[in-house]
Amino acid sequence: QKEVEQDPGPLSVPEGAIVSLNCTYSNSAFQYFMWYRQYSRKGPELLMYTYSSGNKEDGRFTAQVDKSSKYISLFIRDSQPSDSATYLCAMSAGTGNQFYFGTGTSLTVIP
């Protein structure tokens, strides 16, 4: 079983839709959770960072962590064509530890 599972998609939504991206994981020691956005031929850009459980909101983006279910989500409200990218989840057990990545979900927002 992989450490982190993420549906690769592709996911296609109309502009303005709410997008839900998810990852599941198996290691209960993970406590640092991140979402990255990667445009084609660019390095991943850190979007959201969460420590332990709970929600975090930043503009149109909301990250949720449910450690009891080993499930994390990223919600994008009022999606825009510029949100079209691959979204990667990542997590680690602690500072200095190795990071584990999902395979990435390809998102296309259609104008």
Place this chain on the structure above:
Amino acid sequence: GAVVSQHPSWVICKSGTSVKIECRSLDFQATTMFWYRQFPKQSLMLMATSNEGSKATYEQGVEKDKFLINHASLTLSTLTVTSAHPEDSSFYICSAGTSGSRNTGELFFGEGSRLTVL
């Protein structure tokens, strides 16, 4: 947020030559940096973990004599692809985690370097 700079962003070289890629953390100290390889439409593949002042730890299947990693300071790690061949053509990305007083568990990526070996 913290910034990681990677250079060059694009390099073309002849087969048999060596290419060096630099990864710098611009506003924080990075005890650990990671090097990845990414093929088109695929996820990141961790190549090695670079630790300041010590030897890098390579993932299984990655040739350490081909992909030389040097982490000489808390802000700079380099990846040298030695005797490059066309099959080494890929997108190489580095990342760095914060350390010291800013040790937040976050991981920041460079912009990536596209290597094309002719």
